[in-house]
Amino acid sequence: xxxxxxxxxxxxxxxxxxxxxxxxxxxxxxxxxxxxxxxxxxxxxxxxxxxxxxxxxxxxxxxxxxxxxxxxxxxxxxxxxxxxxxxxxxxxxxxxxxxxxxxxxxxxxxxxxxxxxxxxxxxxxxxxxxxxxxxxxxxxxxxxxxxxxxxxxxxxxxxxxxxxxxxxxxxxxxxxxxxxxxxxxxxxxxxxxxxxxxxxxxxxxxxxxxxxxxxxxxxxxxxxxxxxxxxxxxxxxxxxxxxxxxxxxxxxxxxxxxxxxx
Amino acid sequence: xxxxxxxxxxxxxxxxxxxxxxxxxxxxxxxxxxxxxxxxxxxxxxxxxxxxxxxxxxxxxxxxxxxxxxxxxxxxxxxxxxxxxxxxxxxxxxxxxxxxxxxxxxxxxxxxxxxxxxxxxxxxxxxxxxxxxxxxxxxxxxxxxxxxxxxxxxxxxxxxxxxxxxxxxxxxxxxxxxxxxxxxxxxxxxxxxxxxxxxxxxxxxxxxxxxxxxxxxxxxxxxxxxxxxxxxxxxxxxxxxxxxxxxxxxxxxxxxxxxxxxxxxxxxxxxxxxxxxxxxxxxxxxxxxxxxxxxxxxxxxxxxxxxxxxx
Numbered sequence: 001x002x003x004x005x006x007x008x009x010x011x012x013x014x015x016x017x018x019x020x021x022x023x024x025x026x027x028x029x030x031x032x033x034x035x036x037x038x039x040x041x042x043x044x045x046x047x048x049x050x051x052x053x054x055x056x057x058x059x060x061x062x063x064x065x066x067x068x069x070x071x072x073x074x075x076x077x078x079x080x081x082x083x084x085x086x087x088x089x090x091x092x093x094x095x096x097x098x099x100x101x102x103x104x105x106x107x108x109x110x111x112x113x114x115x116x117x118x119x120x121x122x123x124x125x126x127x128x129x130x131x132x133x134x135x136x137x138x139x140x141x142x143x144x145x146x147x148x149x150x151x152x153x154x155x156x157x158x159x160x161x162x163x164x165x166x167x168x169x170x171x172x173x174x175x176x177x178x179x180x181x182x183x184x185x186x187x188x189x190x191x192x193x194x195x196x197x198x199x200x201x202x203x204x205x206x207x208x209x210x211x212x213x214x215x216x217x218x219x220x221x222x223x224x225x226x227x228x229x230x231x232x233x234x235x236x237x238x239x240x241x242x243x244x245x246x247x248x249x250x251x252x253x254x255x256x257x258x259x260x261x262x
Numbered sequence: 263x264x265x266x267x268x269x270x271x272x273x274x275x276x277x278x279x280x281x282x283x284x285x286x287x288x289x290x291x292x293x294x295x296x297x298x299x300x301x302x303x304x305x306x307x308x309x310x311x312x313x314x315x316x317x318x319x320x321x322x323x324x325x326x327x328x329x330x331x332x333x334x335x336x337x338x339x340x341x342x343x344x345x346x347x348x349x350x351x352x353x354x355x356x357x358x359x360x361x362x363x364x365x366x367x368x369x370x371x372x373x374x375x376x377x378x379x380x381x382x383x384x385x386x387x388x389x390x391x392x393x394x395x396x397x398x399x400x401x402x403x404x405x406x407x408x409x410x411x412x413x414x415x416x417x418x419x420x421x422x423x424x425x426x427x428x429x430x431x432x433x434x435x436x437x438x439x440x441x442x443x444x445x446x447x448x449x450x451x452x453x454x455x456x457x458x459x460x461x462x463x464x465x466x467x468x469x470x471x472x473x474x475x476x477x478x479x480x481x482x483x484x485x486x487x488x489x490x491x492x493x494x495x496x497x498x499x500x501x502x503x504x505x506x507x508x509x510x511x512x513x514x515x516x517x518x519x520x521x522x523x524x525x526x527x528x529x530x531x532x533x534x535x536x537x538x539x540x541x542x543x544x545x546x547x548x549x550x551x552x553x554x555x556x557x558x559x560x561x562x563x564x565x566x567x568x569x570x571x572x573x
Contacts (some may be wrong), residue, residue, distance in 0.1 A: 007335070010368020017365025024358070096349035100359075100410075103313045103343050104366035105335040262275060262316045 010200065014106040018114025019121065024124050025088060030111040031121060033084065037076040038129040044072055045137040048194060059196045062225055065138040070221040071193030074155060078188055078213065079180070081123035081156040085115050085163035086176045093167065098260055108254040112247075119152065119160025127152055140224055145234070148223035154239040155216040159184075161246035168250070168259045187213045192221075197229045212242060263326060265418045265449035266312065271321035273307050273473075281307040283473040284321070289466070291326070291417075294444045295451045296460035296481070298559060299470035305453045306346060308470065309422050313343045326417060337369060342416030344407045346423045346453075352396035356387050360410050361397060367414035374413070376522045381409035384439065401428045405436070412443070419443070420451045425459060437463055457559060461485070469559060484558060492551035493531070495521040498544040506541040510535045522551060 005013075026033045045065070053064035060067075064247045092098035101111050134140060142148055162179075172217070191213025197205050203226075210215050215235035222228040253259070266289040273282040282304045289295045299305050310316030312323055314334060323330040325337040350359045357378055357443070364374035382388045385405040390398060395568040396408060404424060411419060421440075425433045433456075440463060444450050454460055460467060461481065490511055500518035511524045521543075523534060540547060 005368060005370075007368075013368045013370060014366050019363050020365070021358075021362050028353075092351070095351060096347060097351045099315055099345065099349045100363055101366060102315055103341070104363070106341040106366055107335060107366070200313060257317055261314075262310070 011106065011110055013138075014104065015114050015117070018106075018111065019117045022084070022088060022114070022118025023121055026084065026118070026125065028082055033080070034125060034129060037080055037126045038133055041072050041076055041133050044068070045133065049137055058106060060198070060227055061087060062227060063138075063239070066140070066225070067196075067221075068194055069134045069138055070224050071191075071217050073127055073130045073134060073218045074152070074217050075188050075193050077123040077127045077152055077156050078159050078216070079184065080126040081119040082156045082159040082163040082166075082180060082184060084122040085119040085160045086120060086170070086180075087163075088169045089115055089164055089167035090170050090176050093170075093260055094173075102257075102260065112250055112254050114156055116160040119163060120156045123152070123156035123160070127156075142224055143226045144223045146223075148220060150236070151216060151219040151223060151239070154236075154243055155220070157243050158212075158216070158239065161243065161250050164250045165246065166251065168253045171260075181230060187211055190214075192217045192229060212238070214240060224235050263291045264324070265289050265293065265326060265354045266451065267322075267324040268308070268312070268327075269322045269324075271308065271311060271323070271381060272319045273304075273311060273316065281473055282319075282321075285470070285473070287468055287475060287476055287478065289418075289449060289451055291449055292444075292447060293449055293466055294440075294464045295449070295462035296467040297451055297470060298454045298457065298460060298467065299453075299476075300388070303470045305470055306422055306471045309343070309345075309420055309451075309453070313341055313420065314338060314421065315340060339414070340417045342411035342414065342419045344404075344411045344419070344421040344424050346426070348403050348407070350395055350403075350406065352394065354396055355382050355392050355394055356382060356398070356406050356409070357391040359406065363410045364413040369414060377413045377415070378409075385409045401432045404428055405432075408436070408439075409526050416448065418449045418451070422453050424452070425454065433459070490524050490526045492522055492524045494549050494551050495523060495538075495545045495548045497521060498546050501543065506537065508537050 019226060047185065049065035053068070056064040056065070058064060089098070092101075106114075131140070162184075166176060166179050190208065191211050192208070193213075197208045197214065200208065209248045214239050215230055217229040218230045219232055222232050266287070268285050268287040271282050271285040272280075272285075275371065276278045279327065285304070285308060285310075297305055297308070307316055309339070311318045312330075314323070314330070323337070325340050328337040328340070330337040354362075360378040361371075361374045361381060364377055365371065378391075379388065384393055387398075387402060387405055387409060390402060395403070395406065403455050404427070408424060411421075424440075425436055437459065440450060440452075444463075450463075451549055452460065452464060464481055466479070467481050467484055469476045494516070495520050501515060501521070502518070505513050505515055505521065508523060510528055511529070513521060513523045516522050525531065525534070535545065
């Protein structure tokens with residue numbers, strides 16, 4: 001197979017192919033991948049933002065509907081980035097078509113980045129859809145566009161890597177639902193999507209600082225309103241460290257063939 | 263040059279099963295090579311290690327001189343694999359399955375599309391290129407895996423039971439196709455349970471049993487080494503008495519109308535027919551009891567069983 005191309009360019013073509021396949025999968029089953037988060041966010045805006053929000057008033061001077069908007073967008077990004085990779089990679093394991101990639105000359109790092117890229121694409125598509133829904137209910141002004149973008153990218157990558165690691169260890173479909181149900185959802189709900197942790201008692205505030213989602217949601221919210229419950233610099237550093245740590249773990253698992261090679 | 267060279271290949275699974283016990287195997291470039299063995303002998307494990315689907319415990323794998331431990335990506339780019347089980351996304355179309363596989367090997371999209379058309383047409387799947395793969399018949403799914411394995415035009419094609427569950431007509435056309443690509447220079451390693459297939463296609467053969475190579479030789483030499491062959495004769499009239507004395511190694515009645523005779527290399531059928539005619543026994547038809555290779559296979563594997571039991 002001599003195509004007169006460098007190994008780097010062949011590898012890049014391989015990476016793009018994984019991305020194209022992941023994008024194709026997201027679009028092919030759009031009713032499962034794109035619509036539900038937009039639907040859920042609409043309900044949140046109607047119930048929490050509209051009906052209950054009017055009674056809540058404002059959080060730190062920000063009207064409740066506007067306060068929860070960044071959190072709801074981030075919540076959708078988190079769940080879909082995670083869900084995309086865990087279901088796509090586990091599906092490939094279950095259907096054995098992961099072997100198409102394993103027999104190919106693509107290095108593990110590229111396979112991993114391809115799947116993470118798929119999670120990022122879906123995170124952005126869903127985040128975009130939820131933002132459109134948001135704009136139907138309230139308005140958003142962006143104070144720090146770079147911070148908005150960077151926090152979405154880092155959060156999406158974090159949870160895409162988390163989904164990948166879950167899929168590596170999962171042996172049944174139950175096991176890919178366990179983590180999102182019992183860990184991811186509580187972390188998201190207690191991560192400051194619907195409230196500022198300043199309303200919590202001291203012990204709960206301290207406990208909330210152990211929740212990584214709190215840093216992600218607040219960094220993102222800071223990008224809009226320059227308001228955060230946590231120091232943004234610390235949050236950013238923690239997000240970078242989390243991405244690096246999860247990437248190394250996912251890479252080692254894939255390189256070893258954990259859960260996919262006998 | 264050797265297309266594949268295995269040295270001391272060993273595999274022990276986590277449950278303690280020792281699937282491979284130090285396999286040494288060479289396959290020359292351009293060869294059509296049969297790797298045979300009973301179920302669980304270690305064929306698929308060997309192929310899995312060569313294609314990096316299975317982690318080896320010890321030993322080395324070289325593909326066209328490239329050590330897989332030193333440059334796995336380069337070694338893998340030389341190989342195309344048709345696995346035993348269907349391993350494509352059943353919800354994708356044959357067109358995207360094959361084109362994506364080309365992409366995984368670094369083939370640019372335009373060329374990937376060209377090659378996809380070429381191989382889907384060759385394997386008579388072009389009309390089905392847009393349907394969901396799960397709607398294909400068993401034979402079509404097998405051909406799809408062959409098209410996918412060929413799309414990066416590998417120098418070494420490994421087929422793990424490619425004709426399992428495929429009807430005779432398609433099997434024959436697949437044989438022709440495989441001969442064609444072998445003649446064009448692709449080295450082929452084939453595992454199959456259809457020994458007729460191996461005998462008809464392959465120039466070299468290795469028999470693997472219980473994780474060891476039981477035999478490795480040229481197909482012609484292997485078949486020549488067979489000392490005897492058994493024929494089944496269907497008789498016009500059932501025999502009521504004993505079997506007459508015949509110039510054969512052994513003769514016995516399977517039933518009154520069916521006589522089985524075993525001939526060594528030095529005995530001939532003319533003498534058998536002469537003796538039968540003299541005894542007023544008429545033969546209406548005749549066939550080999552088993553394919554010659556099957557006979558050898560059964561003996562080798564049977565021998566191993568006996569040795570194993572004795573040990």
